[in-house]
Amino acid sequence: MKALILSAGRGTRLRPITNYIPKPMLPLHGRPLMEWVMLPLIACGIKDFVVAVSYLAEQVKNYFGRGERWGVRINYCYGPEPAGKAGEIWRAREFLGSGEKEENFLVVPGDTLCQLNYRELFHFHRQHRGPVSVAFSTRYRLEVGTAEIDENSRVVKFHEKSNLNVPVSTGAYVLDNRIFPYIEAFSPGGKEVDLPGDVFPELMAERVPIYGFVRDYAWWDVGRISDYESLLKLKADAAAEILTWGSNHGYL
Template sequence: MKNYKNIILNPSSSIKEALKIIDSGAMKIALVVDENEKLLGTLTDGDIRRGLLNNLSLDDAIEPIIFKTPTTCSIEDTKEKILEIAVEKKLYQIPVVDNTGKLIGIEEVDELLKPKNRNNKVVLMVGGLGTRLRPLTEKIPKPMLKVGDKPILETIILNFKKYGFSNIVLSVSYKSEMIENYFGNGSKLGVHIEYVHEEKRMGTAGALSLIQEKLNEPFFVMNGDLLTNINFEHMMDYHIQNSSVATMGVREYDFQVPYGVVNIDGINIKSIAEKPVHNFYVSGGVYILDRAVLDFIPKNQFFDMPTLFEKVIANNMKSISFPIREYWLDIGRMEEFEKANNEYHKVF
């Protein structure tokens, strides 16, 4: 049984404190107890994401976002019984309590930490011209540029494989033969790769019309110039658990106005904010879609992902956001390419 003392919180602890505990520990969970160490609930990364999306700040208390009905096991339960519970509930860890509800410890089920073999397809958009990275992309497509010791696209594919997603579809166009010659059918990486050829620019969603019949389960769509260490398994589970038809990975973006902003009413000055910082969520270029949304995509036409989400929203279908707090870098310009090479070995 794992020692739980370093992952304990109380209801008045801040979200910032919870993040430090969850991010620093291997178990990626916090346990919330009262003054008598009675278990009140648990807290995970997903709970914090939902709280932040509901406008809580890092300084707010965790009390409103505690998961107050966690699955537990008894101190009398055998290892076999605990494993049975974990498999049934799809849990990584299970708090152990005595018959009064007092926290005794936490069992970590190592077997469940191994990546699963997921059938969901991963569609990677790798047909862009990479004009902002010229002259590097004059003779080689951007996804084949090396970051660290391998092409960007290889790192992306291996990251998906790590989480059990090995059915890859590459939407190719510019210098596609270089990509196909390098990856082939994917067997050398332990994955299965199919190709779809864009004869013209089709946007970040348009190419999906060419492979509709192959997309029967929820599937990923991701830009082929992103480096990120998102837990793709968690994102897929988040999509499914929330009964979403379209999930967008979103990234927090801060913009500081370089001037004093004057708030006026008619000709009257009401207030002045000196160089205010505005916070936004922007698309992270990682999506999960259900087959149902493919009906909105026109055949053989340019169609972008924001337009697809607008269609989903207009038809009152559920679309949700998945906050990306992990490493994320869009390699669109030379400075980002250089940054990726400088950071690659530290991150990956």
């Protein structure tokens, strides 16, 4: 299976750091962020990568090259501006396979670390034989407090930053080439096209099945300076538990 890593964004919420460094290249405990994203994928057998790049793309290409250092092959799809998740998939279609055969490929964000069992996800996708499988985690802690309020407007219970307890998409998808015509219908060459926001509603309107792979796994979206700093401040043992999680689960 091939993997597309989405790394074309400008990382505006991480400014001023990303004024000079693209988000995939943010240093994190001795490696760029995107390398930590790649390692579990390599460990579960993926050898063929496509990286969607745009902003400060040369920094990414100069570090990762063609993938020889990791024993994999890396191709790059480039656009002058980010194209949205579906738009980036469309740009990468020549590398991902758009023939008649239903070829599966994985799509992951280049800024999210997660303890997702990719092997289980692939098996789930093959079992259901649909064009789309979405990875959901039930582990998402709210950043705000909530409350239960009765019919007399009295607060009866507080929940301080509790777990949301509903499936939350962590940005990983297994797709096959049946998705390309649905993306093409949005004319992705000239505008941003989102996958869950634009394309998925069309699939559901046509009763095309989208399957949800729901598990309880930890994940970290490195999208803001506070998120990034919290990972940087981790002690070595805590960082190792997150970043080399796969070594304890038959991956790394």
